[in-house]
Amino acid sequence: MSYRVRTCGATAAAFAALVVAEARADQIVVVAERRAQATSEVAGNVAVIDAAEIARAAADHPSEILARAPGVLIHRNNGQEHLTSIRSPVLTGGAGAGSFLFLENGAPLRSAGFANVNALFEAHTEIAERIEIVRGPSGAAYGANAIHGVINVLTPAPSPEPLAAGLFVSGDTVERFKGSAYVSGTQGAHGVHAAFSLASEAGYRADSGLDQQKATLRHDYRAGALSIRTVLSGTNLNQETAGFVEGPDAYRDPDLRRTNPNPEAFRDAKAARLSSEIAYAPREGLTVSVTPFARWNEMRFLMHFLPSQAFEENGHWSFGAQSAVYADASDRLSFIAGLDWEYTEGYLTETQSLPSFGSFPQGVHYDYEVKAATVSGFAQARYALGARLTAGLAARADWTRYDYDNRTAAGATGRFLRPEDRTDDFFTLSPKASLLYALGEGAAFLSYARGARPPQTTDLYRLQINQTTDGADPEKIDAVEIGWRGALGPRIDVEAVAYYMVKRNFFFRDADGFNVDDGKTRHVGVEIDATARVAESLTIDANASYAAHTYRFDREVASVPQATESIRVGDDVDTAPRWLAGARLLWTPRAVPAELEAEWVHVGAYFMDAANSATYPGHDLLHLRATWRVDARLSLSLTVRNALDALYAERADFAFGNERYFPGEERTFGLALRARL
Numbered sequence: 001m002s003y004r005v006r007t008c009g010a011t012a013a014a015f016a017a018l019v020v021a022e023a024r025a026d027q028i029v030v031v032a033e034r035r036a037q038a039t040s041e042v043a044g045n046v047a048v049i050d051a052a053e054i055a056r057a058a059a060d061h062p063s064e065i066l067a068r069a070p071g072v073l074i075h076r077n078n079g080q081e082h083l084t085s086i087r088s089p090v091l092t093g094g095a096g097a098g099s100f101l102f103l104e105n106g107a108p109l110r111s112a113g114f115a116n117v118n119a120l121f122e123a124h125t126e127i128a129e130r131i132e133i134v135r136g137p138s139g140a141a142y143g144a145n146a147i148h149g150v151i152n153v154l155t156p157a158p159s160p161e162p163l164a165a166g167l168f169v170s171g172d173t174v175e176r177f178k179g180s181a182y183v184s185g186t187q188g189a190h191g192v193h194a195a196f197s198l199a200s201e202a203g204y205r206a207d208s209g210l211d212q213q214k215a216t217l218r219h220d221y222r223a224g225a226l227s228i229r230t231v232l233s234g235t236n237l238n239q240e241t242a243g244f245v246e247g248p249d250a251y252r253d254p255d256l257r258r259t260n261p262n263p264e265a266f267r268d269a270k271a272a273r274l275s276s277e278i279a280y281a282p283r284e285g286l287t288v289s290v291t292p293f294a295r296w297n298e299m300r301f302l303m304h305f306l307p308s309q310a311f312e313e314n315g316h317w318s319f320g321a322q323s324a325v326y327a328d329a330s331d332r333l334s335f336i337a338g339l340d341w342e343y344t345e346g347y348l349t350e351t352q353s354l355p356s357f358g359s360f361p362q363g364v365h366y367d368y369e370v371k372a373a374t375v376s377g378f379a380q381a382r383y384a385l386g387a388r389l390t391a392g393l394a395a396r397a398d399w400t401r402y403d404y405d406n407r408t409a410a411g412a413t414g415r416f417l418r419p420e421d422r423t424d425d426f427f428t429l430s431p432k433a434s435l436l437y438a439l440g441e442g443a444a445f446l447s448y449a450r451g452a453r454p455p456q457t458t459d460l461y462r463l464q465i466n467q468t469t470d471g472a473d474p475e476k477i478d479a480v481e482i483g484w485r486g487a488l489g490p491r492i493d494v495e496a497v498a499y500y501m502v503k504r505n506f507f508f509r510d511a512d513g514f515n516v517d518d519g520k521t522r523h524v525g526v527e528i529d530a531t532a533r534v535a536e537s538l539t540i541d542a543n544a545s546y547a548a549h550t551y552r553f554d555r556e557v558a559s560v561p562q563a564t565e566s567i568r569v570g571d572d573v574d575t576a577p578r579w580l581a582g583a584r585l586l587w588t589p590r591a592v593p594a595e596l597e598a599e600w601v602h603v604g605a606y607f608m609d610a611a612n613s614a615t616y617p618g619h620d621l622l623h624l625r626a627t628w629r630v631d632a633r634l635s636l637s638l639t640v641r642n643a644l645d646a647l648y649a650e651r652a653d654f655a656f657g658n659e660r661y662f663p664g665e666e667r668t669f670g671l672a673l674r675a676r677l
Contacts, residue, residue: 030106031132031152033336033380034141035287035326043392043434043445044481045497047072047133047529051156054128056597056625058170058639058672060178060199062120063650066151067582067601069133070497070527070543075575076650077662079201079210079239080121081267083651086149087135087499087523089549089576090651092117094456095508098475101138101145103152105231107275107293111318111344112144113372113402113457120151122235122271122297124214126180127195129156135527136479136499137451139430140394143340143376147451147477147503155218155231158191159184165677172639172670175202191220203240204665207263210239225281234272241265243304244653244660251649257663265304271297285328289338294319308352308360316346320374332384337377344372346457359415359465364408366418370457371403380432388438392447395431400454404461417463424460428452428474442486442494451477455507459515467509472517477503491533498526502552510555511562511610511655520552521573537590542583549576551610561656564609571612575653579604579618593629598622608654616652619664633677639670 027050032042039046047069059065063074063082073085083090084100091099097115101108102123109119116122125131131153138146163185171177182195195216203209214235221228243262250256275293282288298315320342328334350365380394402424410420434447455472483497506519525547532540555567572578581602588595601621608614624640642648645667653660 029132030154031103031134031150032138032141034106034322034324034338035336039485040443041436042485043390043436044447044449045135045483045495045527047135047495049131049133051129054125054131055168055674056595056627058168058178058637058670059125060176060641062123062125065125065131066133068541068543068584069135070529071135071525071545071547071580072133072149073577073580073603074120075662076664078205078208078242079203079267080212080237081118081239081241082120083117084120085576086133086151087501087525087547088148089573091148093508094459095475095506097458098145098453098456099147101142101150103142103150104233104273105154105229105275105277106152107273107291107322108142108145109271109273109295110297111295111316111342111346111372112374112400113370113454114316114318114344114346115145115456116299118269121212121237121269123153124155124195124197124216124233124235125153126178126197126214127156127182127216129154135497136481136501137430137449137477139428139451139453140378140380140396140432140449143378143396143398143430144374144400144428144453147453147475155216155233156182156184156193156195158186158193158218158220160186160191162187167675167677168672170637170639170670170672172641172668174204174665174668176200176670186220189221189223191222193218193220203242205242205258205663206260207240208242208260210237212237212239227279227281228276229279230274230276232272232274235270237267237269239267239269241267241301241304242662245663246658246660248659250659251652251661251663252647254647257647257661262302262304264309265302267299267301269297269299269301271295285334287326289322289324289326291322292319293321293342303350307358308365309354310350310352310365312348312350314346314348316344318342318344333381335379335381337379340374340376340378342374344370344374346370346372348458348462350462356414361414361416363413365413365416366462367406367408368418368461369405369407370461371405372401372457374398374400390436392432392434392436394433395429398426398428398430398452398454400426400428402454402457402460404457406461412465415464417465417467419461419463426454426474428454428476439484440486441488442484444482444484446482447480449479449481451479459507463515466512467515472507472515473505475503475505475507477501493531495529496527500524510567511557511565512559516555518553519555521549522552523547523549537588539586539588540583541586542581544579544581546579547576548578549573564611564613564654564657567610571610572607574607574610574612575651577604577606577618595627595629597625599625606652608652608659614654614659616649619646619648621646621648621664633675635674637670637672637674639668639672641668641670642666 075083096117180197184193197214199212216233242260277291279289296317324338376398378396432449479501485495501523527545605618627637648664649661651662
């Protein structure tokens with residue numbers, strides 16, 4: 001929602017006053033056009049989750065906080081793993097990795113073509129200043145991977161005080177312990193913010209514990225027309241992994257839901273990023289920005305979900321730069337133009353230690369490297385056609401080259417096909433056009449946008465014997481959106497949006513193991529995000545979306561055990577709830593220094609297979625949070641997650657004739673302390 005509540009103040013009266021005074025403040029976002037702008041100027045949807053909400057939720061997983069944005073569903077899976085849905089089904093594989101763009105201060109967490117479906121665990125969301133979400137394609141601004149949506153995690157700026165520090169610690173009844181600390185301050189032209197987060201879990205299910213560490217160091221420099229923001233961040237995850245529990249409604253079985261059929265499974269992952277945004281504004285209305293960046297990551301895990309139980313290692317390092325010129329040519333015309341580029345070297349190995357059986361040979365399945373280069377140019381302009389109407393035009397061209405080097409014998413071994421060395425080139429064009437019209441106490445907007453992306457490297461070079469080495473075309477999605485954002489009187493703020501999207505060249509692997517590179521899907525929906533200040537001390541924040549994500553092609557599946565994965569035109573895409581909703585009631589009584597929040601989360605029913613023959617009924621969750629401000633520097637919190645003790649599934653799936661589930665946690669009590677030192 002564009003207008004959010006910020007928690008601060010030392011007394012109950014001051015806090016309650018701020019709820020009313022600041023709830024309608026027009027927020028500044030950077031995700032829509034790669035520059036700071038007020039939400040009232042954005043010709044499209046944008047959701048902002050600010051520092052107060054992030055702190056209040058104290059999320060154990062990014063899925064909890066992102067559920068506050070309409071049209072967003074993150075399946076938690078196990079530990080810190082996840083699968084994402086933004087105006088889409090919950091996507092897996094290359095589609096799940098490449099359809100969503102995750103940013104840190106506007107720079108991608110990973111290189112295009114080397115994405116990870118679990119990439120959000122690399123972002124330092126625990127201490128974020130805010131999280132910005134754009135739903136639908138944003139290719140004109142960001143290019144590859146911005147197919148279904150963009151999530152931008154922004155790090156906190158240094159405190160304006162010479163020295164400030166804070167601490168957060170928590171524990172709960174499933175032996176999950178978390179902590180974060182920061183030191184921040186500004187002296188003259190220099191500001192520094194350093195933050196560190198730790199998490200340790202015993203695991204709700206057997207043999208599913210984890211340890212995770214995250215760190216962020218930010219340095220700001222400002223002198224006259226020059227400003228520099230440098231951010232160094234990193235994460236380390238060591239996780240034991242629990243697999244699906246299988247059987248009819250297995251997630252409801254009080255004993256089975258806590259078991260782990262794959263106690264040997266694990267995931268170890270590390271990542272580090274460095275970026276430095278250098279901005280120079282020689283005069284009012286003109287800014288030149290260059291952001292060099294570098295990344296590194298590696299991951300090791302057991303592929304417990306396959307009969308081979310193979311061991312995979314992958315990683316990549318990359319460096320590049322984003323650049324842009326922002327100019328106001330006149331009172332009516334402004335434009336942005338720039339050039340982005342990056343170079344990447346990545347690798348992947350897959351090795352089976354089990355003795356050979358069937359079509360799964362012992363030894364190396366894959367061992368390859370890929371060198372990738374991407375160059376992108378973009379331009380966008382906004383022109384005021386009148387006092388109320390503003391038009392926008394934008395376009396971006398992306399060129400990508402993959403240089404693939406097979407480091408083992410080419411050809412087939414068992415079911416695995418290793419292509420010969422080769423080079424692949426892709427070119428995509430992503431246009432956008434929009435209109436923004438001041439209407440009532442807000443603005444209406446209409447836009448057309450295209451998103452496009454090259455295939456993931458794993459889709460091109462990690463093949464099986466019944467697949468071809470011909471490659472694939474870039475995936476494209478065309479979207480039309482219409483909406484209105486503004487105030488309905490002095491107490492209600494609303495963003496309402498409707499959209500229609502068609503995706504072509506949808507690339508995935510069907511249940512027979514064949515590449516499908518010409519799939520087509522349609523996505524139609526409506527979304528609403530609203531805040532109502534019922535009283536001076538009572539605020540209701542709600543979001544809801546209704547969407548139909550359907551197949552627009554036919555695809556037979558020959559395998560008898562996988563017959564339920566045959567696709568028919570008009571069927572719902574599997575794992576695509578029609579309804580998503582949530583609401584939060586925040587009470588900040590004037591009489592006592594406290595705040596109370598009740599949150600309802602609804603996930604509607606969805607089909608678990610492509611043939612729409614198996615259904616998960618959906619679920620409703622209630623979370624309760626209470627905070628007591630002992631004084632201006634110290635607060636204590638109590639959280640009850642899943643307060644009604646619902647038996648639900650974080651993810652429901654159907655494969656090989658079996659229902660499969662990741663069970664959700666039962667009722668959990670947590671205590672937390674937050675201190676400003």
